[in-house]
Amino acid sequence: MDYTTIEVTRDDRGAVRITLNRPQRRNAFNDTMLRELDRCARELNDDPTVRLVTLTGAGGDFCSGRDTAELSEVGARDSGRPVPAAGGHESSMFRALEMPTVALLDGAVVGGGLGFALQCDLRIATDRVKLYDGHLRAGMAPSVAAWYLPRATTVGRALRFCAHHRPVPPEDLGALGLFEAIVAPHELEAAHERLVAPFLGTDPRLLRHTKALLREAQTEGYEATMRRVGLVRAIERLGKPA
Template structure:
């Protein structure tokens, strides 16, 4: 699964898969090829029971992702009637079907389509110089697809303002809105991400996967449907080997040894 060159770097670090947008000279702008490759990698990752987390970041220190590459050529704005899904939508579907926790390492500017990637992450840590924005209206567009990834993340009036004015927000503001888990100086970004990964790796793999699935599944459910769904799922989780191991470890005052099932 590793790929050490090209526009998307894929690196397996023990139980964590790192995906790095590798176009720093273009502020890690997105192309069709990169989005399609990401979707493929995420789908593969979702089938690997030994994988515990995925980290998404950008190369360099200036940009996480500035959105779509607007130069002529391989851009996500090309219209092809023969293609039923756009690459960003394909990636969103892949992430939605992947129950591995996805961590965003936001190392700089995060704009437009980059906000879509950010919205797909379950957890996110940002450098304090990062900025977040949806400037599409300033070039005659609107963040249509990105809305689906941000609707439940950003408070409605602030989302309206970002979409309708194109005005960006800084990292402290994003943190205050609940969009980020932590904001740290750039020099401390890797340490903050590692700390978050340590917490994920200390948790039961099957609990995280089933939990992420459940959190996605209950979205849009009515109250009674949600209660019935969660009731049946906790009953199933109690039967897992990890649940038995976790309870035994708690009572024996030791660290659990997870098996992931």
């Protein structure tokens, strides 16, 4: 599939990389990018050989949020609805991915771009990352960050982060608890390879089953999770020779 705002590459290990590719706009997303990302995510879920998806940005920035050139159009579109749309309703495609996901964060990670990063299962940042929500400063409550941040860190840390009117200082990044590692920019790829190595040696089907089980276990009781494990194992046995 050809794309105009993202690049999608794949290696022979089943590792897919999605690169947000609007560097002239610091990879700010527009409606076209959202549609392309949504289509890409659905196609990846349909491919049983994909083991891992990594999300990154071109040109030294991850994503600077919604393209400001479209803000007035988006505001008019949302305000015209009889019932306001839920926050993040157009940009939850990474949450829907069934396989493990990793965000590689450098430069701007702002607003909706932060939402993209938080939807990924794992995150690695460089020590020059500019992590910032920005919704409060713009007169709005946070969107998807309101759900992800308190689960990834604490309510208090999430509140402090959202209230910041500037990016988090580098020396405070580790205290947020959001990253598997914080490295120098030239070390980012090596840190990524170390992180993803266990996934790339695992059956892609079992990876997806395990991710689904872990997600459901966040809201289920112990007995319900064990029943779900039993059902998944029974399904897995159906595909094995007697």
